[in-house]
Amino acid sequence: MIKVWITLFSLTLVIAIGAVRGLQFLNHPPSLAETHKVIEIAEGATYNSVSELLEREGLITSRIYFRLLGAWTGNEKNIKPGEYGLHTAMRPMELLDLLVRGKILHYQVVIPEGSTARQIAKLLEAAKLTEAEVFMKVVEDPTLMSEFGIEGESLEGYLFPDTYQFPKRTPPHEIVRRMVTQFQAAYDESLRRRADQLRMTQREVVTLASIIEKETGHPSERGLISAVFHNRLKKKMRLQSDPTVIFALTEFDGNIRKRDLGIPSPYNTYRFIGLPPGPISNPGRESLSAALYPADVDYLYFVSKNDGTHSFSKNLREHNRAVNKYQRKKA
Template identity: 50%
Template sequence: MKQVFVFVVVLALVGAVAAYGHRALDLPVRQVEIHQVVEVPEGASFKETAGLLAQKGLIVSPFWFRLLGKFQDAERKIKPGEYDLHTAMRPIEILNTLVSGRVIQYSVTVQEGLTARQIARVLGTTGIVKEADVARLVSEPAFIKSLGIEAKTLEGYLYPDTYYFPKRAKAEDVVRAMVSRLRQVYTPELQARSAALKMTEVQVLTLASIIEKETGQDAERPLISAVFHNRLRKGVPLQSDPTVIYGIPNFNGNLTRKDLARPTPFNTYTIPGLPPGPIASPGGKSILAALNPAPVKYIFFVSKNDGTHQFSVTLPEHNRAVDHYQKKGAKPGSRKAA
């Protein structure tokens, strides 16, 4: 009788353990989805991760979850990061999520016409990366070279778009993603067009960045492009105010005649041709416009003070437009004149 009793007790214990194991390994904590954000720190052990999951109420037993990890040979395969998990997930689903690294992705939109420094600030405010890390990379020769770019900085190469990155992403990965997006936009067809115009990649991006800063009107981009192409062909200075502004450290928002006369590498009032590099990150429409100027003879344009411009072929035409649109409170940068 005693042996039977012991057998029954052992059998009951085994059954209880098996039932608990089934509960801990095969079933979710709840049938209802209650989401929890779990951050697995860099270098966290599997034991520590199991403890975090238990604290969040996502698993029944850290011990059984560790056994699952050992059985799946996953103890050293989980990825650090921030995860969106919920209580209706089975332990194996949670484990697979951690192993695959399906972390939370945060969106960040980089607008057209921002400088590399401004883009670094935008990225920094999201908490995705540190502003200082991005600012350092865009001027780091070895990193720039690793991207296959022959330029002193990555100004103009950080393509404006909406991106998705995990929290605390590596700055190198973020910058590479933005340059990679530019490569996707700057297609072989556009490269062929660039070659036909005898323009290098950096020249295209430089012109596109100036177009981007000169107008926000899509219909005007090819016209602005035509003005600059015509000026380059005639050997006339571009006289683009945004290039002057770019060359002024800590610009205060007030462009003066003295600024227009101050010689800097980016002052297209005083230097011939294009500046030495882009002044911002151009969008796809400005890149297209730089490579496809409108078939017009315009040499000048002046702001109408409503976001659009008046274009002219001759200087007398241009002066009349300046007198009409800018005679009251004319700004130094309100015109393009030879």
């Protein structure tokens, strides 16, 4: 009988000690100091392997108690894969809650207005979200273009410039879909109605907007730049836009040379009348609007004043005077 009581007492003591340690495990983080760790839980990882990883990284004090916690809460199969930002001052329940809710890390990427698809690809590669060449292949994927009803050789022009948040390992197709979806939201019904009034296709609007975006970074000039191009198109004049030539060049060192103006590319608006075959950059909402709402002026020319703005002229004589004033003096 005494042996039975000793056994029961021992079991009770073990259980009590286990309960106390369990409460300590739940209520006390590994450290009061926040040592931040980034961990990645692979697709298909087991709860046990996650417990071992957390203990190894010093984020929990006991993988055994963390396993018991998972069983007690019924979350052994509910942990989401992905990359997490955790720290050593987190209690186990708080940590488990993040893993179950899938609060994975997101990486911010800022796409400036007027960026080309190639420039966007490099930004995403720098953020370690995808390889630039892989992204470019997706941008040129005819299946994806067909999904959005977009014609042409690529989705250049439809990768809307904005600030994005993407988790690690986001498929490139999903990144592109997100950007094109943002474009569709920006190119809303009011712009579509205006395009119909002007008898412009969506592609023509985006192409013109992409040139406007590249020609000026000054918001007050967008409508004036748009007016120059609209007026030239009506008069069957060449647009003679430097950014279209730059887009056509395979290499550009920052200077346009006379020989560049003669390249046979259909994007060279010094050689060919009308808009180029497609967009040369990815324009923002303001440039899309400017393409559809040109200023009510009869300008046909503009030249840089070397301060971020331009001088506008109605005829070639005025334009030549402006060139002499702002450009030849500079040379």
